[in-house]
Amino acid sequence: MDIAMYEGELLNITSELSRYEESEKERVIDKFKKAAEKKAMTCPYCHEQLLLRAGEIRDIHFAHLSGKTCQESRAYDTYNRQTARESQKHNVIKEIIYNELKGQELIRPDLKVEYGYKEKATEKWSQYPDIYVNKNGREFAVSIITNVHQIGDQKVVKAINSRNKYFAGKGLETIWFVEDRELADDYERRVLHLWEAEYGLAIKTEEDHKWDKLLQELYDEFPEYNLYTLFGYKAHGTMKSDVRSLYYVHTVGDEITFSVYRLILDQMRSPFRAFALTKGYRMNISQALVIRDEILLSDKDQEDRNRTEFANQVLLQINTIQREASLRDQHTDADNEQMENGYNYSELTRQTIKEAAATTAYSPDFDVVASIANLKILTIVPYEVESLYWFLKRHKDELGDYGLTWLEVKKWVLYALGRVNDPNIRKWLVDIEEIR
Numbered sequence: 001m002d003i004a005m006y007e008g009e010l011l012n013i014t015s016e017l018s019r020y021e022e023s024e025k026e027r028v029i030d031k032f033k034k035a036a037e038k039k040a041m042t043c044p045y046c047h048e049q050l051l052l053r054a055g056e057i058r059d060i061h062f063a064h065l066s067g068k069t070c071q072e073s074r075a076y077d078t079y080n081r082q083t084a085r086e087s088q089k090h091n092v093i094k095e096i097i098y099n100e101l102k103g104q105e106l107i108r109p110d111l112k113v114e115y116g117y118k119e120k121a122t123e124k125w126s127q128y129p130d131i132y133v134n135k136n137g138r139e140f141a142v143s144i145i146t147n148v149h150q151i152g153d154q155k156v157v158k159a160i161n162s163r164n165k166y167f168a169g170k171g172l173e174t175i176w177f178v179e180d181r182e183l184a185d186d187y188e189r190r191v192l193h194l195w196e197a198e199y200g201l202a203i204k205t206e207e208d209h210k211w212d213k214l215l216q217e218l219y220d221e222f223p224e225y226n227l228y229t230l231f232g233y234k235a236h237g238t239m240k241s242d243v244r245s246l247y248y249v250h251t252v253g254d255e256i257t258f259s260v261y262r263l264i265l266d267q268m269r270s271p272f273r274a275f276a277l278t279k280g281y282r283m284n285i286s287q288a289l290v291i292r293d294e295i296l297l298s299d300k301d302q303e304d305r306n307r308t309e310f311a312n313q314v315l316l317q318i319n320t321i322q323r324e325a326s327l328r329d330q331h332t333d334a335d336n337e338q339m340e341n342g343y344n345y346s347e348l349t350r351q352t353i354k355e356a357a358a359t360t361a362y363s364p365d366f367d368v369v370a371s372i373a374n375l376k377i378l379t380i381v382p383y384e385v386e387s388l389y390w391f392l393k394r395h396k397d398e399l400g401d402y403g404l405t406w407l408e409v410k411k412w413v414l415y416a417l418g419r420v421n422d423p424n425i426r427k428w429l430v431d432i433e434e435i436r
């Protein structure tokens with residue numbers, strides 16, 4: 001053990017020695033050794049005498065008298081070995097979270113908060129959570145993890161999985177907080193890039209169950225659509241719809257904030273990733289660590305807004321696809337009609353086609369906003385871009401009524417020109433470009 005009570009205060013021998021020059025260390029160790037022999041050092045847990053043992057300087061430690069080692073000091077050592085791989089931030093984050101939760105314990109009679117190794121010392125666990133929380137009989141293992149990427153991913157993956165299993169076996173629900181330097185999100189592509197280890201850190205909370213319910217409703221209503229494809233997410237394969245959340249901790253000095261990510265894990269193979277349901281949002285500590293039946297870890301209003309927004313995004317994508325399909329059908333109908341009437345494009349010059357089209361103009365149900373949306377994602381079809389040309393030719397001054405500007409439209413036309421190869425679309429884009 002690296003700690004002892006000395007002169008009424010907790011003394012950590014490792015940090016104490018780090019204050020001295022190499023040449024002085026031996027003298028300091030000798031001083032504390034003598035003090036310990038005279039019973040000046042005691043165990044912070046059982047208050048028995050401790051001796052200072054020092055072979056090598058690195059191995060220096062406090063020890064109980066032979067046969068008197070108490071359970072708490074053993075648990076403390078186990079926990080210290082377990083957290084040796086963590087960064088210095090680990091302890092800072094742990095203390096801030098502990099203090100916040102401990103503060104709530106004062107006002108909630110059915111809440112107990114304790115350091116994991118202290119709470120479970122008598123049960124001699126082989127691994128301990130950083131913080132143990134008991135809310136009305138429901139037990140939680142709160143763990144903070146840093147350096148997720150280190151020492152070869154595999155070791156961390158194993159450690160995390162083994163801890164998840166161990167705590168679950170003891171009847172505890174595990175909550176993980178991940179140091180923010182691991183965060184790699186790309187919301188535009190709806191991807192969260194992960195370390196393999198982060199798969200085991202995604203947890204299931206009350207809000208995740210609400211998300212599951214929403215997704216189920218969407219699947220039931222639109223069974224023919226694949227959610228991931230709708231958002232352009234390229235899944236590794238079949239994904240199980242099981243919403244989970246990841247909690248990242250950000251530290252600035254001795255302040256911390258949390259950010260919440262809702263996701264669906266992709267198949268567990270490299271490159272490891274997940275589909276991002278939301279953009280992720282930040283919360284301060286007093287918002288995040290509110291305890292009701294469980295630790296809330298979320299902003300309920302924000303979650304409701306996010307779910308509504310997500311459902312709207314799904315509807316919008318499906319609408320766009322359906323509208324596109326119906327435009328394609330119209331196009332086919334028009335072709336058929338031309339065939340029947342013996343109408344022949346090739347005999348007419350391009351200018352004549354334009355004039356002919358001008359008399360029929362664009363279809364009355366032409367939707368300029370939808371066509372611009374399709375232009376942006378390059379799904380516009382020839383019939384539609386032709387209609388768009390005629391619309392713009394006559395009504396470009398009315399674009400404001402549709403929340404659009406001529407400048408913006410031209411920007412997207414140029415954008416599409418740079419990417420579309422179909423000559424039947426390009427010729428109309430060029431004509432739009434030339435409208436003055």
Ligand SMILES: [Zn+2]
Pocket residue numbers: 043044045046047048064069070071073
């Ligand atoms: Zn002791």
